Amino acid sequence: METLSTPLPSLPRNSTSLTVKNDHDHDHPVFLHIKQCTNSSQLGQIHAHMLRTGLFFDPYSASKLFAASALLPFSSLDYARKVFDQIPKPNLHSWNTLIRVYASSPEPLQGILIFLRMVHESPYYPNKFTFPFVIKAAAEIFSLCVGQALHGLAIKASLGADVFISNSLIHLYLSCGDLDSAYRVFTMIGEKDVVSWNSMITGLAQRGCAEKAFQLFQEMEEEGVKPNDVTMVGVLSACAKKLDLELGRWVCSYIERKGIRVDLTLSNGMLDMYTKCGSLEDAKRLFDMMEEKDIVTWTTMLDGYAKLGEYETAKQVLDTMPRQDIAAWNALISGYEQNGKSKEALSLYHELQQSQIAKPDGITLVSALSACSQLGAMGIGECIHAYVKEQGIKLNCHLTTSLIDMYSKCGDIKKALDVFYSVGRRDVFVWSAMIAGLAMHGQGRDAIDLFSKMQETMIKPNSVTFTNVLCACSHAGLVKEGKTFFNQMEPVYGIRPGIQHYSCMVDMLGRAGLLEEAVEFIEKMPILPSDSVWGALLGACQIHGNVELAELACRHLLELDPENNGAYVLLSNVYAKTGKWDGVSRLRKHMRVTGLKKEQGCSRIEVNGVIHEFLAGDNCHPLSKEIYSKLDEIVVRLKSAGYVPNKSHLLQLIEEDEMQEHALNLHSEKLAIAFGLQYVEVSQPIRIIKNLRVCGDCHSVAKLVSRLYNREIILRDRYRFHHFSGGNCSCKDYW
DNA sequence: TGTCATGGCT
Numbered sequence: 028m029e030t031l032s033t034p035l036p037s038l039p040r041n042s043t044s045l046t047v048k049n050d051h052d053h054d055h056p057v058f059l060h061i062k063q064c065t066n067s068s069q070l071g072q073i074h075a076h077m078l079r080t081g082l083f084f085d086p087y088s089a090s091k092l093f094a095a096s097a098l099l100p101f102s103s104l105d106y107a108r109k110v111f112d113q114i115p116k117p118n119l120h121s122w123n124t125l126i127r128v129y130a131s132s133p134e135p136l137q138g139i140l141i142f143l144r145m146v147h148e149s150p151y152y153p154n155k156f157t158f159p160f161v162i163k164a165a166a167e168i169f170s171l172c173v174g175q176a177l178h179g180l181a182i183k184a185s186l187g188a189d190v191f192i193s194n195s196l197i198h199l200y201l202s203c204g205d206l207d208s209a210y211r212v213f214t215m216i217g218e219k220d221v222v223s224w225n226s227m228i229t230g231l232a233q234r235g236c237a238e239k240a241f242q243l244f245q246e247m248e249e250e251g252v253k254p255n256d257v258t259m260v261g262v263l264s265a266c267a268k269k270l271d272l273e274l275g276r277w278v279c280s281y282i283e284r285k286g287i288r289v290d291l292t293l294s295n296g297m298l299d300m301y302t303k304c305g306s307l308e309d310a311k312r313l314f315d316m317m318e319e320k321d322i323v324t325w326t327t328m329l330d331g332y333a334k335l336g337e338y339e340t341a342k343q344v345l346d347t348m349p350r351q352d353i354a355a356w357n358a359l360i361s362g363y364e365q366n367g368k369s370k371e372a373l374s375l376y377h378e379l380q381q382s383q384i385a386k387p388d389g390i391t392l393v394s395a396l397s398a399c400s401q402l403g404a405m406g407i408g409e410c411i412h413a414y415v416k417e418q419g420i421k422l423n424c425h426l427t428t429s430l431i432d433m434y435s436k437c438g439d440i441k442k443a444l445d446v447f448y449s450v451g452r453r454d455v456f457v458w459s460a461m462i463a464g465l466a467m468h469g470q471g472r473d474a475i476d477l478f479s480k481m482q483e484t485m486i487k488p489n490s491v492t493f494t495n496v497l498c499a500c501s502h503a504g505l506v507k508e509g510k511t512f513f514n515q516m517e518p519v520y521g522i523r524p525g526i527q528h529y530s531c532m533v534d535m536l537g538r539a540g541l542l543e544e545a546v547e548f549i550e551k552m553p554i555l556p557s558d559s560v561w562g563a564l565l566g567a568c569q570i571h572g573n574v575e576l577a578e579l580a581c582r583h584l585l586e587l588d589p590e591n592n593g594a595y596v597l598l599s600n601v602y603a604k605t606g607k608w609d610g611v612s613r614l615r616k617h618m619r620v621t622g623l624k625k626e627q628g629c630s631r632i633e634v635n636g637v638i639h640e641f642l643a644g645d646n647c648h649p650l651s652k653e654i655y656s657k658l659d660e661i662v663v664r665l666k667s668a669g670y671v672p673n674k675s676h677l678l679q680l681i682e683e684d685e686m687q688e689h690a691l692n693l694h695s696e697k698l699a700i701a702f703g704l705q706y707v708e709v710s711q712p713i714r715i716i717k718n719l720r721v722c723g724d725c726h727s728v729a730k731l732v733s734r735l736y737n738r739e740i741i742l743r744d745r746y747r748f749h750h751f752s753g754g755n756c757s758c759k760d761y762w
Numbered sequence: 763t764g765t766c767a768t769g770g771c772t
Contacts, residue, residue: 094763123763159764194765225766260767267768295768323768330769354769361770390770397771425771432772459772491772 057082061095067106070096074110089114090121097128104132119151123160130164138164139173153180155189162195169454171203194222201230204455204487221255229261237268256288260296267303275300276309295323302331326354333362338371353385361394369398370638373407387414389426396429403716403743405437406636422446424454431457435464438714438741438748455489463495468748469758471503488520494527501535502747504761509535530559537567538761542576558587565597569604577601592623630695631716634706641702644693650702657701665731673724696725696742700732703740712739720744730754 057073064070070092077083077092093114097107111117111125122145129138142161145151153161158181165173174196181192193216200209213219213227224247231240244262247254254262259282266275279297282289294317301310314320314328325348332341341359345351356379363372376395379387387395392411399408412430415422422430427450434443447453447461458481465474478496481488488496493516500509513532516522529552536545545564549556561584568577577598584594595614602610618624628643639648648654662670696717703713721729721744729740734754742749750757 090763098763120763127763156763163765189765191765196765198766220765222766227766229766255766257767264768292767297768299768327768358769393770428771454772456772461772463772489772495772 055082055088057088058091061091064095064099065101067101067103070099070102083113084115086114086116086118086121090118090124093117093121094124097124104128117149119149119154119157122149122151123154123156126157126164127160130160130167135164135167139168139170152184154184155186155192158184158186158189158192159195162192162199166195166199166202169203171200171205174199174203188217190216190218190220190223194220194226197223197226198230201226201234204234206231206234206236219250219252221252221258224252225255225257225261228258229264232261232265232268235268237265240265241269241274254285254287256290256293259287260293263293263296263300267300270304272301272304272306272309275304291319291321291324294319295321295327298324298327298331302327302334305335307331307335307337322348322350322352322354325349326352326358329355330358330362333359334365336362336366338362351384353388353391356385357388357390357394360391360398364394364398364401367401369401369404372398373402373404389420389423392420393425393429396426396433400429400433400436402633402638403437403631403714404633404636404638405434405439405714406633408433408437410636422450424452424457427453428456428460431460431464435460435467436743438712438743438750440464440468440470440748453484453486455486455492458486459489459492459495462492462499466495466499466502467743467746468750469502471499471505471508474499474503475505475508488522490522490525490528493520493522493524494531497528497531497535501531501538502758502761504539506535506539506541526554526557526559529554529556530563533560534563534567537564538570540567540571542567542571542573546576556583558584558591561587562591562593562597565594565601569597569600572601572604574601574605574607574610590623592618592625595623596625626719628695629718630699632699632703632707632714634703639699639702641695641698643695645695645698648698648702650705653705654698654701657705658697661697661701661704661728661732664735665728668731668735670727670731673727694722694725696721697728700729700740704732704736704738709738712741715740715742717742717744720746721749726756726760730756 057077060073061070064073074083074092074096077088082088083092093107093110096102096110097104107125107128111121114121122141126138126141126145129135129141132138138161142153142157142164145157146153158177162174162177165177178196181187181189186192193212196212197209200206200212209227209230213223216223224243228240228243228247231237231243240261244254244258244265247258259278262278263275266278278300282293287293294313298310298313301307301313310328310331314324317324325344329341329344329348332338332344338359341362345355345359348355356375360372360375360379363369363375372394376387376391376398379385379391392415395411396408399405399411415426420426427446430446431443434440434446443461443464447457450457458477462474462477462481465471465477474496478488478492481492493512496512497509500506500512509532513524513528516524516528532548533545536542536548542564545567549560549564552560561580565577565580565584568574568580581594581598584591588594595618599611599614602608602614630641632639641648645651646655696715699715700713703715707713721742726749729742729749729751731754732738733740733751740751742751747758
């Protein structure tokens with residue numbers, strides 16, 4: 028056992044000195060030893076000594092030891108808590124310190140509970156030091172209502188004007204997304220210090236108000252407050268969010284000009300700005316110049332390469348960095364996932380699990396679950412969910428959102444709802460994801476009900492929530508309701524409709540057959556209609572076979588996006604549907620000449636954790652022969668039940684009847700159905716994910732198969748889900 | 763004894 032380098036001075040063993048609380052007592056030599064402690068065993072010896080001598084039972088002396096046990100670099104929260112619990116009558120300083128360490132620990136809620144205990148059990152009132160700590164704890168758990176209560180208490184205690192407390196409140200309100208309250212506190216501060224500005228700038232930048240953050244930085248300068256390194260980290264983060272490289276470069280030169288201290292964190296901030304704004308050259312130059320690098324430096328660089336699609340280099344960085352922590356793996360996994368390389372993301376996740384180099388955390392799982400959502404890989408998604416449970420990982424809102432999104436997009440809306448109802452905390456993302464899930468499964472009414480419930484909980488909807496609500500109305504044909512929500516957006520909720528909301532409205536009106544109204548709606552739009560708006564109109568024209576409007580929509584769409592092959596395909600479908608085969612062949616020729624290709628139809632199906640992919644007319648699958656013979660069998664059985672192929676869904680102009688039928692049968696979703704009937708367990712639904720919209724013929728086939736083979740088929744197409752069972756589809760043929 | 767800082771989600 029280690030011993031103290033200097034012997035402890037002999038301490039008085041009688042109790043007379045213990046009750047003395049005058050100033051000279053504060054200089055007790057043992058305090059010097061506490062200060063000089065370099066490891067926990069030294070501290071343990073002092074603790075033992077103080078217990079032996081009785082010094083520990085003096086609240087002031089105990090508070091000194093406790094502060095050291097809680098705050099010194101080698102300290103552990105467990106030990107600190109034990110020390111605290113031994114103090115017979117902790118003083119206010121000790122209470123404050125305990126709240127402080129919990130506030131920045133993995134269990135900030137404890138900080139609030141300790142605060143409540145202090146208020147009830149101790150003779151002390153919270154003072155100006157207590158509030159910043161407990162408010163921080165509330166911010167850490169994003170509890171707006173606790174924060175508001177604390178704000179009220181601080182005012183009652185006449186501490187409302189304390190700049191430290193105000194700064195903590197700004198941070199709290201911004202963390203909880205209440206920008207207005209944060210700004211109100213900010214403007215009420217008489218003498219704003221640099222931290223007041225920093226809290227505001229950083230918080231706004233993080234909450235997606237980069238523009239406002241930058242404005243505030245300029246105001247700060249005008250008011251003569253000198254920005255420091257923390258300010259600049261926030262400003263750089265705003266530049267990164269704005270993806271404004273020029274501004275970011277200007278900020279870097281500003282830092283140099285003003286001689287602002289550049290520490291490792293600020294260097295990392297600059298590096299992050301460069302990679303986010305897409306300049307790997309600037310980032311690399313800075314990286315090479317940096318004398319000190321930490322794991323964040325390496326990870327930021329790796330993240331930059333991964334996000335910009337330079338996977339090889341990213342992997343090299345991963346292999347050369349001094350220590351691979353989980354954040355590094357996360358950067359690469361999410362890089363793959365966000366660039367649509369879901370399979371690569373999952374295989375890297377698998378590699379991580381196998382290698383056990385680092386332990387997956389919440390962020391890893393969020394990325395892996397998103398990859399599952401994209402692929403429709405429910406088996407793998409379920410394994411990840413099981414892992415979360417096994418490891419006792421607590422569901423935060425990010426993870427909850429991802430699980431709901433995964434189950435929804437993999438076709439199991441019931442499991443998505445289970446997750447939704449199992450959690451105690453739901454933020455706007457969680458609610459929005461659940462509404463989106465119900466929307467894509469055609470449960471428009473339920474989505475609207477959930478939207479009402481959400482408002483009962485006082486969670487404010489955001490722009491995405493409205494996109495999902497309008498989408499729900501659109502898929503369920505709830506035109507009246509959709510119009511009402513749209514009209515309420517700005518006056519009631521203060522959210523100005525964006526282009527995606529206009530697209531949803533056009534889609535909703537169009538699907539419902541109100542094509543003229545949709546056109547009028549577009550004409551009255553206060554913002555320029557985007558390609559998505561015209562695309563929605565064109566899609567509706569396909570459903571309702573309106574050639575004239577389809578041509579108009581297509582023209583506009585191609586003006587905005589000449590390379591949009593989808594536009595040609597949709598228009599060609601309208602021609603085909605209305606029997607205008609000359610139009611079809613004209614378009615086909617144009618596409619051939621200009622080299623535009625229709626996106627290839629692709630269907631995926633997961634069996635025992637393995638994902639099988641089928642392209643239209645594909646015979647690459649090792650079981651291809653069996654699949655085609657199964658398909659032949661299905662067609663015979665369907666025909667005897669009265670099925671007539673619907674050839675209007677063919678893109679090509681194929682003269683011969685038999686050839687037409689053959690081309691229809693090659694659609695990828697039919698191959699997947701044939702495969703699913705053979706290889707998916709009878710008790711399980713057949714889940715298919717398709718990249719394009721399902722065609723009418725495949726839709727009829729799936730309905731019939733579900734009846735004749737008594738199987739449930741769940742098909743996700745580009746826009747929504749179709750649940751086939753007993754010869755019917757959940758979309759009620761409205762899609 | 764204090765407040766602010768570099769990655770993830772709908």
